[in-house]
Amino acid sequence: MADNTVLLICAELSSSERIESVCELSTNSLTCASTDSLLDAVKLLQEDSFDLIITDLALSDGKDLQVLKSLQQHAPSTPVLVLCHAAGRDSGVTAVRNGAFDFFCYEDPDANLLKSVEAAIKDGRLEAERKTAAERRINARFPVSLGVSYQTLEQPIISGQGTSETLNVSSKGILFSSKENFQIGQLVQVSLDWPAKLENQIPLKLVAEGRVVRNSNGQTAMTIEKYEFRTRRAKPAGKA
Numbered sequence: 001m002a003d004n005t006v007l008l009i010c011a012e013l014s015s016s017e018r019i020e021s022v023c024e025l026s027t028n029s030l031t032c033a034s035t036d037s038l039l040d041a042v043k044l045l046q047e048d049s050f051d052l053i054i055t056d057l058a059l060s061d062g063k064d065l066q067v068l069k070s071l072q073q074h075a076p077s078t079p080v081l082v083l084c085h086a087a088g089r090d091s092g093v094t095a096v097r098n099g100a101f102d103f104f105c106y107e108d109p110d111a112n113l114l115k116s117v118e119a120a121i122k123d124g125r126l127e128a129e130r131k132t133a134a135e136r137r138i139n140a141r142f143p144v145s146l147g148v149s150y151q152t153l154e155q156p157i158i159s160g161q162g163t164s165e166t167l168n169v170s171s172k173g174i175l176f177s178s179k180e181n182f183q184i185g186q187l188v189q190v191s192l193d194w195p196a197k198l199e200n201q202i203p204l205k206l207v208a209e210g211r212v213v214r215n216s217n218g219q220t221a222m223t224i225e226k227y228e229f230r231t232r233r234a235k236p237a238g239k240a
Contacts, residue, residue: 190207
């Protein structure tokens with residue numbers, strides 16, 4: 001079974017066979033599904049997902065950016081490698097500027113194509129991993145105690161540290177303890193070390209901004225209006 005699948009869209013049979021031969025040399029165990037029209041390609045994308053799309057920019061039912069945009073619409077997360085002749089190199093450059101991963105001229109050596117194919121497969125795999133990690137972070141709920149640093153972004157200015165009792169990014173809310181007397185509606189920024197790591201290796205910090213909706217008995221509840229994850233340096237071994 002192949003590890004990765006490629007959708008190849010090429011009207012010239014000899015060129016299509018050449019591209020398939022190059023894909024067979026990849027270390028990624030590629031298998032190709034081939035078609036010679038944009039319409040058939042769209043149908044295949046509706047039926048299945050692919051790890052890479054390789055397409056000519058001159059098809060019987062589509063040309064240049066029309067081809068690229070249609071493929072991006074139906075497979076927005078799939079890298080697209082476009083094919084063109086040397087005389088149409090400008091079309092390839094334009095396609096890259098509009099979101100294609102790379103372009104390849106038929107007159108170039110096969111080794112260049114193989115490098116582009118393997119780079120596109122690797123980029124697509126990394127992007128899929130980043131997306132999966134991001135979805136896990138967004139949907140995660142951590143009912144654990146996490147150290148929180150906070151600062152108000154409007155008067156009266158308050159800053160300090162507390163403990164997060166509940167953090168639920170998907171529900172857009174944070175509950176944390178502090179001794180401060182926050183005002184309802186006050187804009188606050190909090191930051192805390194995120195308990196999950198990017199790609200299970202890179203430590204992260206969550207920085208969030210929102211409005212205080214409740215403050216009583218040392219507990220402050222705030223909404224999350226915007227947030228971002230930032231990478232942080234891992235603490236040296238042996239240090240708290």
